Amino acid sequence: MMEIASNIFTALENNALPTYINVNEPNTERKALVRSITNHPDARTYLLILNAGFVETLMPGEDTLISKGFSQEEAKSTTSAFENYCKEHKDEIEALRLIYNNNGEPITYAMLKDLENKLKWVNSKFNKSLLWNSYTIINPQSVKRYSTRDEKEALTNIIQLVRFAFHQIEKLESLYPSAGQRFNLWCGQIQRPLSSKQIELMHEIQNFIASNGYCAITEIKENDKSLAAQLIKAFAGKEMANEALSSLAQFIIYRKVD
Structure with a gap:
């Protein structure tokens, strides 16, 4: 130093x-x-x-x-540059395209990581935590601050930042805290009734989806082989398990039911 x-x-x-x-x-x-x-x-x-x-x-x-005056101008400059980048590249970067179109297409972990890396490469200030802080400095009434480490580290915060940049949402808040509530709503709205075992297993997945985006059995298997096997068994096959995972992810991320 x-x-x-x-x-x-x-x-x-x-x-x-x-x-x-x-x-x-x-x-x-x-x-x-x-x-x-x-x-x-x-x-x-x-x-x-x-x-x-x-x-x-x-x-x-x-x-x-604890102090806004120091970085108010830089926060405005950073968020303005971020919003311009999102608008300029919404047709060429897959994650930006899907978030902008907002039509329910799967936004995967790989897509979000690709966007995260591209943002950091363009500007070191374009990381999700610093962007979140910048929006908090500019408009604290429209931003919900993180309450836990898991919430702060959720990769899906990028989705919310881009939505906020596109003015698709009025309040910037993480998807992670509402995952439990949305899971309960999903269970009550899907057409196909779930067994108690299926509900138990899908409940284990809700926070993973809320943090990482859409996932399939392949991604679950990489993190927990036992859970992946249980899901396949509970849903009588990999295809049905993937359909359930896709449906839950769509509801948590878009609040839409297949």
Whole structure:
């Protein structure tokens, strides 16, 4: 850290840095000054938190905003750039296309990871936690803050961020906390009655879907072979099990019943 401080001091003393415009510019010279921080993950995490707008970490995964003035302008710049990116690429990136069309097509874990990686590649501020914080800074009344680590880390938060960017939803909130309620509604609305065993097994899947998006038996098997086998047995075959998984995922993500 002393090396970083020394580099910054020298650059400022010698007026070696170009004029700062905003966070969405390359800022190559400034990034070079802190390149050595790549070997210190704890320091990187702390700087990212500060960069989101002077936040205080109360517990692992839970941030509380304590000052808005510092990052209001940067938050607006970041969210504006994010919204423009979503609009410009909604026809070429599969996850963006499906979220924009909002017609119930499966949005899978692989699609969401692809979008997450593309966003991070374009702009380091385009990660779901920092975008969520940025929207909180700009419009706290329209954003529901995370209450648990699982909620904060849910990959499906990207879906909600994009929906918010497209103005498809009025309030930015994670799909994860409402998974249990939506599961109960799904059980009551599907045409085909479920056995107690089927309900028990699908209940185990609800949070996985709410966190990761659409999944099939193949994905379940990668995480829990026993659960995958039980699902296949309970639904009398892989095809029927996949149909049930797809139906539940569609209801949790789109609130639509097949």
